[in-house]
Amino acid sequence: MKKLTLLLAMCFVVLSLSGCQFSNLDSDNLMRPPKASGDGQAIQEALDRALGSGYVLRYPRNGIHRSAIVRADFDGDEIDEAVVFYRAATDAGGTRIALMDKTEETDVWTVVYNSKGDGSEVERVILPDFDGDGSAELVIGWKTYTGSNIIAAYIYSEGQLTSVPVTEPTSAFGVSSSISYSELEAIDIDGDKRDELLIASIDNINGLSSVKMAEYLTVSGAGSLGVSGEITLDSSITGFSGSVSGQIAPEVYGMYLGSYRGTAKITTDLIVWDKDKAALAAPFMTLKEPFVRSGDTSPQDIDGDGMIEFSSDVEMPSFSVENGEKLYLTTWLGYSPDSEALAEKKQTRIELPDKGYAISFAEEWVSKVTAQRNNDDEVYFYSYNGEVLGDELFRIKTFSVEEWDEIESEQDEEIEYKYRAIHTDSYSVFAVLISARAQSEGITYAEIEKSFMPLE
Ligand SMILES: [Ca+2]
Numbered sequence: 095m096k097k098l099t100l101l102l103a104m105c106f107v108v109l110s111l112s113g114c115q116f117s118n119l120d121s122d123n124l125m126r127p128p129k130a131s132g133d134g135q136a137i138q139e140a141l142d143r144a145l146g147s148g149y150v151l152r153y154p155r156n157g158i159h160r161s162a163i164v165r166a167d168f169d170g171d172e173i174d175e176a177v178v179f180y181r182a183a184t185d186a187g188g189t190r191i192a193l194m195d196k197t198e199e200t201d202v203w204t205v206v207y208n209s210k211g212d213g214s215e216v217e218r219v220i221l222p223d224f225d226g227d228g229s230a231e232l233v234i235g236w237k238t239y240t241g242s243n244i245i246a247a248y249i250y251s252e253g254q255l256t257s258v259p260v261t262e263p264t265s266a267f268g269v270s271s272s273i274s275y276s277e278l279e280a281i282d283i284d285g286d287k288r289d290e291l292l293i294a295s296i297d298n299i300n301g302l303s304s305v306k307m308a309e310y311l312t313v314s315g316a317g318s319l320g321v322s323g324e325i326t327l328d329s330s331i332t333g334f335s336g337s338v339s340g341q342i343a344p345e346v347y348g349m350y351l352g353s354y355r356g357t358a359k360i361t362t363d364l365i366v367w368d369k370d371k372a373a374l375a376a377p378f379m380t381l382k383e384p385f386v387r388s389g390d391t392s393p394q395d396i397d398g399d400g401m402i403e404f405s406s407d408v409e410m411p412s413f414s415v416e417n418g419e420k421l422y423l424t425t426w427l428g429y430s431p432d433s434e435a436l437a438e439k440k441q442t443r444i445e446l447p448d449k450g451y452a453i454s455f456a457e458e459w460v461s462k463v464t465a466q467r468n469n470d471d472e473v474y475f476y477s478y479n480g481e482v483l484g485d486e487l488f489r490i491k492t493f494s495v496e497e498w499d500e501i502e503s504e505q506d507e508e509i510e511y512k513y514r515a516i517h518t519d520s521y522s523v524f525a526v527l528i529s530a531r532a533q534s535e536g537i538t539y540a541e542i543e544k545s546f547m548p549l550e
Pocket residue numbers: 166167168169170171172173174175
């Protein structure tokens with residue numbers, strides 16, 4: 095039941111991010127994908143007409159667009175086109191791209207462009223606006239047969255998808271043919287209303303990591319993306335682990351980078367634009383101690399103010415719970431360029447993404463409460479004075495709706511210590527059992543109910 099809940103929740107996230115059709119999910123390995131509904135179905139029928147029946151849809155592995163059918167208005171007519179990734183039945187080669195459009199007169203989708211890709215799989219898809227004309231360009235990060243990621247960019251106009259070379263000046267060859275990346279984002283970092291590409295990579299020869307910036311420029315009518323800036327990152331970085339770009343502070347746009355510095359922990363690096371120097375900057379490199387996290391908590395806008403926060407966490411003191419798993423106390427921080435710490439605290443909470451919720455920690459809890467979970471959908475909260483573990487304060491348990499109905503009918507109305515529901519969704523009831531000790535500490539049902547945060 096729990097798995098189903100999670101699957102549905104994940105589907106919802108995928109749907110809301112990419113507009114993909116529900117029935118297309120998990121069809122990666124099917125010889126014939128199930129029929130999508132609505133517009134998605136019309137697109138798939140057009141594909142069937144153009145490609146026959148043996149093609150297999152391919153899905154971007156990373157990034158925010160995870161559907162095999164990615165829609166955007168590439169030509170500026172205010173109607174979305176669709177880019178489709180697939181592998182042809184008769185072709186043992188890599189993933190192909192089809193661009194589909196429909197005319198207003200006929201309202202019929204047709205494949206207007208069809209091309210071999212530059213790699214075996216699509217690693218990620220980005221839809222930036224390089225030239226600032228308001229319509230999207232297409233950037234595909236391809237995973238090659240040798241396992242590296244390379245960038246391909248395209249502009250669509252007058253029924254043609256034109257490849258835009260991504261070039262970088264090199265001393266020996268003038269320009270190189272393809273640029274590889276570990277993490278790739280597109281954002282208008284310098285505020286000129288045109289998106290730049292931000293390319294994070296590690297040089298295999300000298301082991302140095304850097305972020306390059308590529309800007310769109312046209313020379314005699316021919317457009318290209320040229321690397322126009324680069325910043326070298328801390329020499330202790332041994333690898334990257336995810337990137338997120340967007341607004342990170344008032345009037346500041348940039349990229350958060352997860353990076354490894356020789357341990358399993360993930361450190362957070364930040365790339366912004368230094369207006370005075372007109373160059374990329376990495377402000378967190380000046381900190382004595384990097385921001386570190388162990389949990390799978392990528393930067394995101396946790397408070398809905400449109401700006402992206404990042405997290406830092408510490409392991410909570412653990413105690414002896416059967417089948418216990420340790421938990422982390424996660425602090426969400428916002429970039430604050432004018433403060434000495436370069437960050438300000440937004441929220442402190444325990445993240446339980448697999449259980450579908452987080453528990454926010456009031457400042458007074460941080461010094462007197464610790465928590466641990468077991469693998470039976472229960473999270474235990476104990477008093478803790480910094481040295482000695484005290485009594486159990488409360489526990490939160492996830493019930494299925496059916497289980498909860500049974501418990502409610504069995505629980506005596508008169509009993510003081512019993513589970514009380516703090517949140518209900520379509521599949522689960524989250525309930526708390528509060529001990530006498532919690533009540534003597536002044537921790538109330540209302541307080542716990544308020545600290546419970548369902549995660550989308
Ligand atoms: Ca269009």
